[in-house]
Amino acid sequence: MGMIGGGHSSFIGIVHRIASYIGEEYTLIGGAFDTDYERAQAFASKLELNPERTYPDIDTFITKETALPAHERIEAVVVVTPNFLHYPMAKQLIQAGFHVICEKPVTNTAAEAVELEELVAKHQIVFALTHTYTGYPMVRQMKTMIAEGVIGKIQRADAQYYQGWINPVIHDVEKRKTVWRLDPDKAGQSCCMGDIGVHAFNMIEYTTGLTTQKVLSDLNTLYNNNPLDVDGTALLRFDDEVRGMVRASQIATAEENNLCIAVYGTEGALKWEQENPNYLYHLREGHPINVLKPGNAYNGKMATEATKMPPGHPEGIFDSMANLYLGAAKAIRGEAYLKGAFPTIRDGVRGMKFIEATLASSKNGNVWTPIND
Numbered sequence: 001m002g003m004i005g006g007g008h009s010s011f012i013g014i015v016h017r018i019a020s021y022i023g024e025e026y027t028l029i030g031g032a033f034d035t036d037y038e039r040a041q042a043f044a045s046k047l048e049l050n051p052e053r054t055y056p057d058i059d060t061f062i063t064k065e066t067a068l069p070a071h072e073r074i075e076a077v078v079v080v081t082p083n084f085l086h087y088p089m090a091k092q093l094i095q096a097g098f099h100v101i102c103e104k105p106v107t108n109t110a111a112e113a114v115e116l117e118e119l120v121a122k123h124q125i126v127f128a129l130t131h132t133y134t135g136y137p138m139v140r141q142m143k144t145m146i147a148e149g150v151i152g153k154i155q156r157a158d159a160q161y162y163q164g165w166i167n168p169v170i171h172d173v174e175k176r177k178t179v180w181r182l183d184p185d186k187a188g189q190s191c192c193m194g195d196i197g198v199h200a201f202n203m204i205e206y207t208t209g210l211t212t213q214k215v216l217s218d219l220n221t222l223y224n225n226n227p228l229d230v231d232g233t234a235l236l237r238f239d240d241e242v243r244g245m246v247r248a249s250q251i252a253t254a255e256e257n258n259l260c261i262a263v264y265g266t267e268g269a270l271k272w273e274q275e276n277p278n279y280l281y282h283l284r285e286g287h288p289i290n291v292l293k294p295g296n297a298y299n300g301k302m303a304t305e306a307t308k309m310p311p312g313h314p315e316g317i318f319d320s321m322a323n324l325y326l327g328a329a330k331a332i333r334g335e336a337y338l339k340g341a342f343p344t345i346r347d348g349v350r351g352m353k354f355i356e357a358t359l360a361s362s363k364n365g366n367v368w369t370p371i372n373d
């Protein structure tokens with residue numbers, strides 16, 4: 001495996017590195033880890049990587065790696081740079097024949113995501129999109145139980161993703177400049193919906209199997225001189241009987257990483273909270289709440305395959321990400337894997353279409369806006 005970005009002090013790089021090792025399927029061989037080559041070399045040296053395969057940039061990475069004999073060449077490349085680089089880098093890598101493991105949001109625009117989807121098909125490579133939270137055993141159990149009809153016909157699906165970390169930044173124009181997620185040149189069209197709203201949206205479509213038809217949204221930039229949303233609500237319409245909502249905020253003061261999802265059916269409901277990921281709550285009328293936990297025989301195959309420790313040994317974000325890596329490894333090796341083992345470029349297209357519809361709805365006066373897919 002190779003890595004682009006994810007170098008010294010990056011946020012999510014370490015999660016990818018550790019996750020890739022957990023399943024013992026990948027070895028980090030090299031990469032272009034940083035904008036600063038010296039810092040990249042120091043980082044690689046600390047990890048005891050081969051300096052010959054620590055490259056100054058992605059172009060050199062591709063040129064040098066593709067010149068190697070096939071059995072020596074890096075097979076899969078992880079893209080963990082700021083958002084605006086995902087599309088050009090993923091495109092280059094796919095065209096050069098690498099399998100790609102990419103961070104979200106997959107591109108800057110929906111049209112770019114569609115283009116990547118076509119390239120993935122054309123070049124027959126595996127493309128994994130790291131919507132990390134879909135790797136949790138209890139999220140997979142939720143998906144299984146919904147598919148098995150345990151909560152009956154779905155009537156409502158809501159996801160909330162609240163963080164507060166932009167509150168100390170947003171009120172000071174100088175401080176804003178230190179945050180690339182608030183810079184349209186680096187973040188793309190959206191801050192909040194692109195960064196975390198899209199995770200919440202993906203969680204709904206992942207767990208329910210529903211397809212969102214249209215959205216009505218209200219986004220907030222908080223200040224006129226702040227170009228990107230930092231908070232927003234989107235009503236979702238799946239079909240006429242089934243409604244839902246994504247609400248996301250990065251100015252929900254003092255919230256940490258409060259992602260939760262709740263799905264309500266005719267026979268009951270299922271709820272999951274990212275900050276307590278080992279509990280899945282099953283609600284039924286007239287019954288006490290049932291709490292399901294990983295590592296127990298009552299769980300289905302998907303959750304069981306995603307659990308590495310015996311019951312009572314909490315697993316977290318590294319393990320969840322590792323499950324996406326394990327799914328992608330099976331796909332790369334041509335082995336059978338369960339549907340939903342890892343999000344794909346299809347999820348990327350859906351996510352980008354959601355982001356664009358949400359932005360358009362809010363801009364056009366909070367009108368219902370179709371997700372044409």
Ligand SMILES: NC(=O)c1ccc[n+]([C@@H]2O[C@H](COP(=O)([O-])OP(=O)(O)OC[C@H]3O[C@@H](n4cnc5c(N)ncnc54)[C@H](O)[C@@H]3O)[C@@H](O)[C@H]2O)c1
Binds near residue numbers: 005
């Ligand atoms: N899946 C998740 O839960 C999750 C969580 C956090 C971040 N992310 C996503 O991961 C991506 C990275 O976010 P982050 O918070 O780790 O960012 P970051 O700013 O902490 O790290 C970015 C890294 O990319 C490197 N980089 C930038 N430009 C580069 C280039 N041209 N070539 C090589 N390296 C380059 C930087 O030097 C840095 O090491 C974002 O797209 C973000 O949306 C996803």
